[in-house]
Amino acid sequence: MNRMAVQAAVTMKQLQNKLDVVSHNMANLETTGYKSRNAQFTSLLTQQIDNFSDEQANALGRLTPDGIRLGSGAKLGQINMNLALGTVKETGRGLDIALLKDNHMLQVDVTNNGVTERRFTRxxxxxxxxxxxxxVMLSNGQGHPIIGQNGPIILQAGMEAVTISDNGLIQVTRDGQTAVEGQLNIVQAIRPQFLEAVGDNQFRLPDVTADAYNAGDIIQEVAFGDMALQAGALETSNVNLASQMTEMMETQRAYQFNSRTISMHDQMRGLVNQLR
Known part of the structure; x- marks a missing residue:
């Protein structure tokens, strides 16, 4: 009985983590380019108890393995990103772009406390x-520079209009003449599950030593001919509110069941103590 209470307590903590994931998805329902997360559970180690004699364990016709296997609850094994493309919504704003291919990302240089870090976003x-x-410099909503083929995209004064083509070219109109003055440097996440979320709908490479991985195995630059984006539009979040509500209710119900297990354990121990 005590082991069951321990299992329930361990599982409740992990269920709370899953509720955090679901609530995070729901909070970002209207976040541009947000990719929903999905919590995956795995069982903890089990203990083998051999409670049969050799004759009983090897009885003729026995199909089940000998002994009893007792688990120790479940844990949150992995949080996977759902990388499906969200709905593309037209905005009519020239500097809004939607990346139309899965795993393609813009690059952003974020400077904190004098340290500049390369990040990625949809x-x-x-x-x-x-x-x-x-x-003027092309930047994201927080004022951090968007990276082009030659670093931050900086445009000279005297512009009349700025547009972005479907293959990432920055087209500037001056004195009625339009010319290309920059190009977005879009990358593709080859192994997006290795990217770390850092807030503001941005990701970065894993914070490990350079010898531990090859950055090119996770992020690669996209060739000019492979770029596909839509100007004057934004990709909405791919969070499905109905499925998130269902997951939330299922997780809450599982949490209640485990909580009830602990309550029943306390009641049983109370009865045992009274019998003494």
Whole structure:
């Protein structure tokens, strides 16, 4: 009975983690380019108890293995991302782009405390931020530079209009003439499950030593001819609200069952103590 209570307590903690994942998905229902997460459970180690004699264990016609296997609950084994493309919604805004191929991502350089880190995102809400001498820089919603073929995309003063083509070219109109003045550097996540979420709908490479992995095995640049995006549109979140509500109710019910197991354990121990 005590082992059952331990199993229930362990499983309740993991179910709470799953509820956190579901609530995170629901909170990002309207987040541009957000990919929903799915919690996968796995059983913890089991203990083999040999409670039969050799004659009983090898009885003629016996189909089940000898002994009793007692588990120790379940744990959250892995959180997988659902990488399906979300619905593309037209906005009519020239600097909004939607990446149309799975696993393609924009690159963003984020600087914190003097340290610059390369991050990746599906959020195509872009802006022009003035930096110096009338120059403007293509950036994300937090003001961090979007990376092009030659680093941050910086445009000179005197622009009349800026548009982005379906293959990532930055087209600038000056004095009625349109010319290409930059190109987005889009990458593809070859093994997206290795990427770490860091907030603001962004990802980064694993924080391990360089000898532990080859970055090219996780992220690779996309060739110019393989780029596919839609300007004047944004990719919405791929969270399915109905399925998330179902998962939330199922997880809450499992949590209640395990909680009830602990309550019954306490009641049984109380009865045993009274018999003494």
């Amino acid at each position: 959020d195509g809400t872009l802006y022009l931020n003035e930096i110096a001498n009338g120059q």
